[in-house]
Amino acid sequence: MGKEIPSRSEDYSLWYNELVKKADLAEHSDVRGCMVIKPYGYSIWEKMQQALDKMFKDTGHSNAYFPLFVPKSLFEAEEKNAEGFAKECAIVTHYRLKTDPNNKGKLIVDPEARLEEELVVRPTSEAIIWNTYKKWIQSYRDLPILVNQWANVVRWEMRTRLFLRTAEFLWQEGHTAHATADDAVRETVQMLDVYADFAENFMALPVVKGRKSEGERFPGAIDTYCIEAMMQDGKALQAGTSHFLGQNFAKAFNVQFTSKEGKLEHVWGTSWGVSTRLMGALIMAHSDDDGLVLPPKLAPIHVVIVPIFKTEEEFKKITDKVTEISSALRKQGYAVKYDSRDTHKPGFKFAEWELKGVPVRLAIGPRDLENGTVEVARRDTKEKKVMKMDEINTAIPALLDDIQNNIYQKALSYRNNMTTEVNSYDEMKKLLDEKGGFISAHWDGTMETEAAIKEETKATIRCIPLDAKEEEGKCIYTGKLSKRRVLFARAY
RNA sequence: CGGGGUGUAGCACAGUCCGGUUAGUGUACCUGGUUUGGGACCAGGGGGUCGCAGGUUCGAAUCCUGCCACCCCGACCA
Numbered sequence: 001m002g003k004e005i006p007s008r009s010e011d012y013s014l015w016y017n018e019l020v021k022k023a024d025l026a027e028h029s030d031v032r033g034c035m036v037i038k039p040y041g042y043s044i045w046e047k048m049q050q051a052l053d054k055m056f057k058d059t060g061h062s063n064a065y066f067p068l069f070v071p072k073s074l075f076e077a078e079e080k081n082a083e084g085f086a087k088e089c090a091i092v093t094h095y096r097l098k099t100d101p102n103n104k105g106k107l108i109v110d111p112e113a114r115l116e117e118e119l120v121v122r123p124t125s126e127a128i129i130w131n132t133y134k135k136w137i138q139s140y141r142d143l144p145i146l147v148n149q150w151a152n153v154v155r156w157e158m159r160t161r162l163f164l165r166t167a168e169f170l171w172q173e174g175h176t177a178h179a180t181a182d183d184a185v186r187e188t189v190q191m192l193d194v195y196a197d198f199a200e201n202f203m204a205l206p207v208v209k210g211r212k213s214e215g216e217r218f219p220g221a222i223d224t225y226c227i228e229a230m231m232q233d234g235k236a237l238q239a240g241t242s243h244f245l246g247q248n249f250a251k252a253f254n255v256q257f258t259s260k261e262g263k264l265e266h267v268w269g270t271s272w273g274v275s276t277r278l279m280g281a282l283i284m285a286h287s288d289d290d291g292l293v294l295p296p297k298l299a300p301i302h303v304v305i306v307p308i309f310k311t312e313e314e315f316k317k318i319t320d321k322v323t324e325i326s327s328a329l330r331k332q333g334y335a336v337k338y339d340s341r342d343t344h345k346p347g348f349k350f351a352e353w354e355l356k357g358v359p360v361r362l363a364i365g366p367r368d369l370e371n372g373t374v375e376v377a378r379r380d381t382k383e384k385k386v387m388k389m390d391e392i393n394t395a396i397p398a399l400l401d402d403i404q405n406n407i408y409q410k411a412l413s414y415r416n417n418m419t420t421e422v423n424s425y426d427e428m429k430k431l432l433d434e435k436g437g438f439i440s441a442h443w444d445g446t447m448e449t450e451a452a453i454k455e456e457t458k459a460t461i462r463c464i465p466l467d468a469k470e471e472e473g474k475c476i477y478t479g480k481l482s483k484r485r486v487l488f489a490r491a492y
Numbered sequence: 493c494g495g496g497g498u499g500u501a502g503c504a505c506a507g508u509c510c511g512g513u514u515a516g517u518g519u520a521c522c523u524g525g526u527u528u529g530g531g532a533c534c535a536g537g538g539g540g541u542c543g544c545a546g547g548u549u550c551g552a553a554u555c556c557u558g559c560c561a562c563c564c565c566g567a568c569c570a
Contacts, residue, residue: 004531013564032561084570158493158568165569216570224570241570308529347530365529375529460570 005355007289012233013161016284020162023292023356025279033160033167040356041279043300045170048278049150051202051297052172055194061146061174066128068152069119074127078252084219085123088156090167092119121154126220126245126271129175130253137177137257137267144187145177163280164237164492171275177267179257181246184268185223188244191272192225195240203278204295204408205229205285206415207239208438208487210463215447218271222246228462228487230415231284234436236462236489239281242272280492286380286407292357293380295407296400302334303396304358306349308365315342318364321389325362325374328393334400354379359403360396380407421485425476428488432459438489442482444475453477459488 005018020026025041037045053063069092076082096113100106122128133145150172160166174191178184192209199205207227217224221243229239250256250266259265286293296302305322309315319340326336337358339349346363353361363375374392377384380403387395418437422428428439443449443461453476454460468484475482
């Protein structure tokens with residue numbers, strides 16, 4: 001018996017945890033709340049990075065790197081931001097250990113080595129970056145500044161889950177500075193579009209673009225835009241955010257520039273990020289009870305080839321054929337894995353590569369050699385068919401495209417099925433308990449109502465969709481007037 | 493951070509209530525052979541600070557105290 005995972009219907013959250021571990025994506029480390037991302041999982045993250053990085057560069061951004069540590073005085077400069085993160089910060093207070101005089105071979109913190117000013121381990125980098133931008137910006141000619149950084153951040157979470165919420169996680173954070181509010185808003189929306197494009201075209205994950213309510217907004221932002229996705233258990237997941245910071249950070253850090261007209265003005269800012277949480281979204285959006293299902297565009301291995309043989313001689317003949325096929329596929333840019341292990345039976349290998357979500361599997365045995373055929377199996381539908389060997393080179397690219405498209409369509413129709421328009425609070429509560437998903441409903445726009453609904457149902461306003469049509473209605477909770485529907489859901 | 497639960501081989505667990513040979517099972521691992529078109533079989537073998545630290549006892553995986561970690565529920569989480 002190999003590795004098996006629980007079914008989604010039995011225990012969704014156990015299914016997720018086991019899948020992450022059994023598919024070799026990540027595991028818990030010995031550090032509380034922190035994970036080890038294993039090579040297979042990390043290679044998926046690298047594919048995400050590559051695609052996103054290119055999109056950032058194509059929209060004019062450059063990468064840079066800022067320090068992990070933020071002096072407390074800088075951190076607290078933008079009050080709302082500091083307050084928002086204060087409860088989950090790790091703080092460096094000392095810079096030296098020494099041997100414990102009472103306990104041989106052990107180390108203690110040297111009380112003599114207390115830092116004059118504590119260093120906050122960045123939960124996000126606005127503070128240190130805006131403090132740096134102050135030095136970079138004097139004139140409108142210095143603007144815009146379009147910088148991104150790939151980094152780790154630390155948020156001391158009480159309850160963690162692999163990829164979805166860990167104390168340390170990897171992400172990218174873009175930080176831009178502009179001469180006008182319009183420019184900054186345009187940037188904010190552009191990056192939201194980049195995220196949505198990435199989610200849909202690479203992750204095969206349909207997302208709703210929207211704006212956060214005041215209560216869900218990034219601390220220190222004027223406006224927070226987001227993409228929201230629907231997971232297979234009916235819970236929503238925020239997959240990326242893009243913030244219009246107004247002049248909040250420029251004012252806090254005194255970042256001013258001289259305009260064309262010779263006036264001294266505060267700079268307008270944005271910040272935007274996606275994290276390794278996208279891995280969680282990817283896993284939960286597509287995978288099934290047999291394991292991971294990866295969209296070809298993010299799969300570290302596109303095609304796995306399993307030989308079926310009895311004798312050494314058969315194995316050699318098959319290997320020759322496989323070499324031919326795989327080098328032709330590699331020439332087209334596909335990652336091909338030949339699983340030539342003789343220590344496992346084919347059935348075992350089939351199950352293992354399915355668990356790891358490889359989009360296409362080829363099986364070649366003596367029968368195929370005779371007939372000039374190969375068995376082609378696709379991971380998303382688990383369909384198998386026998387193909388002529390000389391068709392492979394053209395059939396595989398088409399098949400991979402089809403898989404990419406199919407899992408997107410499947411996720412899209414699921415998401416649409418899981419989005420329900422609701423006009424009464426009772427109906428909403430019933431739906432949340434029985435079906436889940438997005439609830440599209442009217443809201444009076446106040447924080448009080450939002451908080452009350454959250455308190456009573458555990459559902460939050462995920463976003464105010466950008467494409468929400470103007471529609472007169474009554475708030476589901478207070479009956480007050482509302483101009484458009486918003487999306488509620490229970491969320492990760 | 494509160495309530496509950498669990499820590500025994502890489503993994504999953506039994507044994508703990510009621511202390512007493514050499515701590516066991518499945519799986520994984522190693523060797524040899526037979527196998528190979530959906531998770532092979534037989535035989536042999538290796539692997540254990542029983543979470544950590546104290547205590548009680550002639551004797552502790554087992555009883556007591558403290559600590560740590562993880563899981564579930566809640567609070568928290570922009």
